[in-house]
Amino acid sequence: MVEDNLSADAVTKDLGTRFIGQRVLYYPSVASTMDIARQEAQQGAAEGTVIIADEQTGGRGRLKRAWLTPKGNIALSVILYPDLSYLPSLIMLASLAVIHSIEAVTGLKSQVKWPNDVLINGKKVCGILIESDVRGNTVNYIIIGIGINVNLRLADFPEIQPVATSLSDELGGEVSHLNVIRHLLVKIERLYLDMSAGGSLYEEWRDSLVTVGKKVRVTAGETIYDGVAESVARDGSLLLRGLDGNLTRIVAGDVTLGD
Numbered sequence: 001m002v003e004d005n006l007s008a009d010a011v012t013k014d015l016g017t018r019f020i021g022q023r024v025l026y027y028p029s030v031a032s033t034m035d036i037a038r039q040e041a042q043q044g045a046a047e048g049t050v051i052i053a054d055e056q057t058g059g060r061g062r063l064k065r066a067w068l069t070p071k072g073n074i075a076l077s078v079i080l081y082p083d084l085s086y087l088p089s090l091i092m093l094a095s096l097a098v099i100h101s102i103e104a105v106t107g108l109k110s111q112v113k114w115p116n117d118v119l120i121n122g123k124k125v126c127g128i129l130i131e132s133d134v135r136g137n138t139v140n141y142i143i144i145g146i147g148i149n150v151n152l153r154l155a156d157f158p159e160i161q162p163v164a165t166s167l168s169d170e171l172g173g174e175v176s177h178l179n180v181i182r183h184l185l186v187k188i189e190r191l192y193l194d195m196s197a198g199g200s201l202y203e204e205w206r207d208s209l210v211t212v213g214k215k216v217r218v219t220a221g222e223t224i225y226d227g228v229a230e231s232v233a234r235d236g237s238l239l240l241r242g243l244d245g246n247l248t249r250i251v252a253g254d255v256t257l258g259d
């Protein structure tokens, strides 16, 4: 058993960041870290404030799906106030930060399934949810929510076992979620500062995608697209070559990978 008690101090101590994770609100159990983050952001919380929970009882994912966070896993939300022009890059930033941290702590290689799931050996290990309050050209706040299955025993959750995995199941041993969280916050800050200094995350994100070159089915609202994922654009949208040969740009959707 990894000795790994989460607390705000344990996360922040000697973290070495300028602002991400310098203020941490830790909760043993909450409905969703996204709700707390939203309240905090509305009250003008410092940029980089992180809400972390040991357990979520009402965790949520994209497309109104539920997200499971029993104890021993990672549920966190980061508050940012970026310029509007950086919004498309934040999806890239979050998934790249997750991939790097997983590899740094466990040595495991992971990949991104467009737009922002992280997979290991084809199964989902992390989900990312970005919520924002944008009015016209003004970004009031952005919240990046990250859920990582760290010590989830998939055998205990047969309903998601065919499609999900965890770091501990992949490694065959428990992993320090505190260590993963600290790496993640450091990496988020580095990428955020790079991006703000004009660096591009696009190339690395594109090259991390498991989706490109694959047959896919994309569900976007009521519409289903079948085809081959040909590429991704710099704004993060997916370029899909349909069965009729036409290229469609898809901004948001849910992908099922084919062969």
Ligand code: BTN
Pocket (backbone or CB within 6 Å): 031, 032, 033, 034, 056, 058, 059, 060, 061, 062, 063, 065, 067, 069, 074, 075, 076, 077, 117, 126, 127, 128, 129, 145, 146, 147, 148
């Ligand atoms: C998805 O895969 O659909 C996104 C899942 C996002 C889950 C995280 S866990 C931390 C934060 N709090 C939530 O309720 N959701 C996000």
